[in-house]
Amino acid sequence: MMELRELLLRWNLPHSLSLHPTFYQTPLPILGLYTLFGTIIAYSIAKMFGFGSRNEFAVEGQTVVLTGGSDGMGKAVATQLAAKGANVIVVARTVTKLQAAVDEMKANAANSHKQRFHYISADLTDPNECDRVISEATTWNAGTAPDIVWCCAGFSRPGFFIDVPIKEHKQQMDTIYWTAANTAHSTLRNWLAPVEPSGQMKFSRRHLIFTCSTLAFVPVAGYSPYSSAKAAIRSLSDTLSQEIEMYNGAFSQRHHSKAPAADVKIHNIFPMGITSPGFDNEQKIKPDLTKKLEEADKPQTPEEVAKISIAALERGEYLVTTNLIGAFMKGTALGPSPRNSIIGDTLLSWLSNLVFLQVIPDLRGKAYAWGKKNGLPENSPRS
Numbered sequence: 001m002m003e004l005r006e007l008l009l010r011w012n013l014p015h016s017l018s019l020h021p022t023f024y025q026t027p028l029p030i031l032g033l034y035t036l037f038g039t040i041i042a043y044s045i046a047k048m049f050g051f052g053s054r055n056e057f058a059v060e061g062q063t064v065v066l067t068g069g070s071d072g073m074g075k076a077v078a079t080q081l082a083a084k085g086a087n088v089i090v091v092a093r094t095v096t097k098l099q100a101a102v103d104e105m106k107a108n109a110a111n112s113h114k115q116r117f118h119y120i121s122a123d124l125t126d127p128n129e130c131d132r133v134i135s136e137a138t139t140w141n142a143g144t145a146p147d148i149v150w151c152c153a154g155f156s157r158p159g160f161f162i163d164v165p166i167k168e169h170k171q172q173m174d175t176i177y178w179t180a181a182n183t184a185h186s187t188l189r190n191w192l193a194p195v196e197p198s199g200q201m202k203f204s205r206r207h208l209i210f211t212c213s214t215l216a217f218v219p220v221a222g223y224s225p226y227s228s229a230k231a232a233i234r235s236l237s238d239t240l241s242q243e244i245e246m247y248n249g250a251f252s253q254r255h256h257s258k259a260p261a262a263d264v265k266i267h268n269i270f271p272m273g274i275t276s277p278g279f280d281n282e283q284k285i286k287p288d289l290t291k292k293l294e295e296a297d298k299p300q301t302p303e304e305v306a307k308i309s310i311a312a313l314e315r316g317e318y319l320v321t322t323n324l325i326g327a328f329m330k331g332t333a334l335g336p337s338p339r340n341s342i343i344g345d346t347l348l349s350w351l352s353n354l355v356f357l358q359v360i361p362d363l364r365g366k367a368y369a370w371g372k373k374n375g376l377p378e379n380s381p382r383s
């Protein structure tokens with residue numbers, strides 16, 4: 001087999017420098033493999049730290065509509081987007097909390113003279129209210145639709161499937177799935193409306209962001225009212241990630257035919273536990289078994305989750321997780337979703353599928369052992 005030394009000799013290159021002599025005896029195919037793996041690893045590490053990539057989520061001067069922006073993760077996202085120079089409208093039901101969020105954004109703004117902040121009180125389970133939010137946001141934004149819409153509204157009411165009345169299951173579907181689907185529907189109808197070539201203005205890309213939970217990837221006993229609704233959002237965002245390409249294709253022809261005013265990117269965030277007011281509430285009614293099954297999770301602060309999520313959007317990720325266990329839960333359930341990186345996500349899914357061969361029987365085994373030891377659960381306190 002040809003060695004490196006011969007190649008260097010042939011090309012008249014130095015072949016006996018200060019490196020160890022055995023280096024020059026490396027067979028060329030082996031050297032090729034080293035180079036290949038070295039490049040892949042260097043590329044992955046560089047990508048991980050964001051080298052060589054531009055900011056895919058530059059929010060300075062952009063207008064953001066953020067649902068659930070008055071508390072927990074949403075409020076932390078609002079504050080951090082304000083600190084990055086965005087104009088932000090927070091949407092939720094309770095006015096006092098919304099006003100506090102606007103004050104916090106003002107206090108953290110990058111440029112308080114230029115940036116503007118606003119709130120709209122609305123119950124997003126009502127689709128008409130979502131239409132009103134987008135239309136009021138457009139008026140407030142000098143007649144232009146918002147650049148970014150981030151759906152973060154929602155809370156969890158855990159409980160075992162048969163203990164939770166059907167009415168409450170439906171309410172969770174309304175609070176989780178329908179607040180997001182209604183907001184997405186109003187937003188996309190507005191963004192994707194056809195514009196004549198003569199009416200096209202120059203816009204940067206628009207972003208529609210959903211907020212799920214890693215429970216949409218791997219459900220846990222006691223979360224059925226919630227994880228089913230989050231899984232439905234995941235399916236919606238995967239569908240939209242395909243449908244949107246049709247509109248983006250039409251957008252590429254905007255100089256010749258009618259097309260949307262901007263191209264659109266879809267994203268979906270999958271946090272683990274977040275130490276938010278919503279989390280404190282769900283803990284009060286959460287079955288003890290559920291607490292045990294999720295004990296591997298160390299809840300993160302809203303600020304941490306917001307920071308990690310925004311950084312991932314800046315790297316241009318589609319499915320976003322916020323910590324290592326979250327990444328494993330995603331890895332085992334990647335299915336048909338578009339990948340953030342072919343190599344990274346493929347290796348992650350192989351590894352996660354091996355890990356979950358052990359995790360799934362472990363979750364079921366713990367539930368079985370719990371019933372064997374404690375008998376039937378007492379109805380958990382629900383208010």
Ligand SMILES: NC(=O)C1=CN([C@@H]2O[C@H](COP(=O)(O)OP(=O)(O)OC[C@H]3O[C@@H](n4cnc5c(N)ncnc54)[C@H](OP(=O)(O)O)[C@@H]3O)[C@@H](O)[C@H]2O)C=CC1
Nearest residue numbers: 068070071072073092093094124153154213273274276278
């Ligand atoms: N906390 C956790 O452990 C986790 C949470 N998540 C998800 O992350 C997101 C943020 O959670 P978290 O930080 O706990 O949030 P909080 O529960 O602390 O806050 C929820 C926000 O949503 C708003 N909201 C709730 N219902 C409606 C509605 N019908 N219409 C309009 N606004 C509404 C609330 O305001 P108001 O009540 O005034 O309307 C509030 O601003 C949610 O989607 C949640 O499901 C994901 C993983 C873990």
Ligand SMILES: CCCCCCCCCCCCCCCC(=O)[C@@H](N)CO
Nearest residue numbers: 156213214215272273294296297328359
């Ligand atoms: C190495 C791999 C190990 C994998 C272990 C898997 C164990 C499951 C952990 C489930 C954690 C759920 C967090 C989401 C919480 C949430 O969304 C609610 N709090 C809603 O508000």
